[in-house]
Amino acid sequence: PEESEVSDTGELSIGGVPVGELARQYGTPAYIMDETGLRRQIRRFVQGMKSRRPNSEVLFASKSLPCVAMYAIAQAEGLSVDVAGGGELMMALTAGVNPGNIYLHGNAKSDAEIQMALAAGIRAIIVDNFNDLDRLEAMATKKQHVLLRMIPGITPATHASQVTGGNDSKFGLPPADITRAIERIARHPLLYFEGIHVHIGSQVLETEPFAQAVKSVAEFGSFDTYDVGGGLGVKYTYDEIAPSVEDYLDTLTEAAARLLPAEARLIIEPGRSLVARAGITLYSVNTVKTTGKTFVAVNGGMADNIDIALTGQRYEAVMASKIGAEPTVVADVVGRQCESGDLMCADVPLADPQVGDLVAMPATGAYAYTLANNYNGACKPPVIFCANGSSTLAVARETYEDLLRTQQPALQRRW
Numbered sequence: 001p002e003e004s005e006v007s008d009t010g011e012l013s014i015g016g017v018p019v020g021e022l023a024r025q026y027g028t029p030a031y032i033m034d035e036t037g038l039r040r041q042i043r044r045f046v047q048g049m050k051s052r053r054p055n056s057e058v059l060f061a062s063k064s065l066p067c068v069a070m071y072a073i074a075q076a077e078g079l080s081v082d083v084a085g086g087g088e089l090m091m092a093l094t095a096g097v098n099p100g101n102i103y104l105h106g107n108a109k110s111d112a113e114i115q116m117a118l119a120a121g122i123r124a125i126i127v128d129n130f131n132d133l134d135r136l137e138a139m140a141t142k143k144q145h146v147l148l149r150m151i152p153g154i155t156p157a158t159h160a161s162q163v164t165g166g167n168d169s170k171f172g173l174p175p176a177d178i179t180r181a182i183e184r185i186a187r188h189p190l191l192y193f194e195g196i197h198v199h200i201g202s203q204v205l206e207t208e209p210f211a212q213a214v215k216s217v218a219e220f221g222s223f224d225t226y227d228v229g230g231g232l233g234v235k236y237t238y239d240e241i242a243p244s245v246e247d248y249l250d251t252l253t254e255a256a257a258r259l260l261p262a263e264a265r266l267i268i269e270p271g272r273s274l275v276a277r278a279g280i281t282l283y284s285v286n287t288v289k290t291t292g293k294t295f296v297a298v299n300g301g302m303a304d305n306i307d308i309a310l311t312g313q314r315y316e317a318v319m320a321s322k323i324g325a326e327p328t329v330v331a332d333v334v335g336r337q338c339e340s341g342d343l344m345c346a347d348v349p350l351a352d353p354q355v356g357d358l359v360a361m362p363a364t365g366a367y368a369y370t371l372a373n374n375y376n377g378a379c380k381p382p383v384i385f386c387a388n389g390s391s392t393l394a395v396a397r398e399t400y401e402d403l404l405r406t407q408q409p410a411l412q413r414r415w
């Protein structure tokens with residue numbers, strides 16, 4: 001994280017709060033956000049986009065960190081918000097996000113979700129398919145803006161599950177159907193067609209595919225709005241190289257200046273690149289074991305960061321109270337879930353790892369909390385925002401009571 005610092009004794013601080021203090025106050029595992037660095041990164045996007053193309057909008061792809069505190073920060077910093085369903089819409093509205101700044105996505109929206117979005121009066125609904133259109137035509141009672149999601153036929157180099165824009169994608173309509181969909185929208189008295197949306201994928205580490213995304217929407221004609229989605233990749237590991245936000249914005253806005261109508265609005269939807277590097281996950285070592293190799297097992301794992309197993313994303317792991325100390329062992333930092341794929345970081349040089357030591361995994365601000373689950377009865381960790389030496393609890397740690405809350409009494413079941 002940008003605001004991380006290390007004391008003379010090698011203790012990491014986030015937003016001016018030492019990790020030892022965070023661990024004592026909130027326990028571990030915990031998702032810790034550096035709020036100052038986060039806000040700085042948001043401003044890079046918001047101001048960087050406005051200065052390059054005044055008629056533009058940056059939407060926070062809220063699936064990357066869907067908590068009420070984050071929606072509130074997004075709104076305060078001038079981001080609009082993309083929600084991928086009723087649950088995210090509910091959190092955004094609860095946070096006080098102006099409905100006029102909310103966009104609804106989804107390839108399988110329900111009647112109830114469309115109804116919620118219409119009732120809230122959100123800025124736009126992104127139509128993914130003809131069933132969305134059937135529902136909107138039937139349910140709209142006042143004017144509603146819509147965008148159409150198109151399959152752009154672009155497959156950037158990233159993990160297969162992260163590619164969303166290839167021709168066989170489940171998201172959006174093929175180019176051949178777009179004209180028909182636009183005509184249907186145009187015929188409806190309350191639906192207003194604003195423009196085209198594409199999203200090519202996630203953790204994309206080159207800028208060129210984003211210029212292609214602009215080209216793909218430009219070929220469809222002249223509209224009010226072009227939304228080219230999110231997907232900018234970030235640097236997770238020491239050896240990973242990611243484009244800068246500025247290079248990414250240059251590529252996009254230069255392509256837009258060349259290819260789009262001068263007065264059209266350009267939308268982007270970054271998620272990961274806004275939040276990933278502002279977050280760390282803080283763990284404690286539960287066991288240290290040497291068999292054929294040394295395993296340092298922490299008190300979390302794929303229940304709080306499934307990304308490693310899901311997409312093969314690699315991370316670093318550091319001894320958070322001994323930064324800079326001489327490594328004494330090369331170990332696999334592993335989680336506590338019952339799968340060998342629950343490997344947080346392989347072959348890490350570590351300084352004398354002991355039970356109770358704190359381990360930090362940097363750059364876990366995106367999709368880790370999102371994808372947290374209860375595997376092996378794990379309670380989802382809390383989310384904590386830190387700035388200027390103080391910390392604020394944004395999401396409380398789940399408890400065993402939370403795990404039991406939806407469970408029905410065992411004896412209720414009759415065979």
Ligand code: LLP
Pocket residue numbers: 061063064082105162164199201202203229230231232269270271272273307310311367371
């Ligand atoms: N817009 C749409 C329509 C999306 O589907 C996504 C991400 C984004 C924007 C934001 O993309 P970003 O800027 O964050 O790359 N399971 C994966 C992440 C999946 C991302 C899904 N869609 C992971 O854990 O890395």
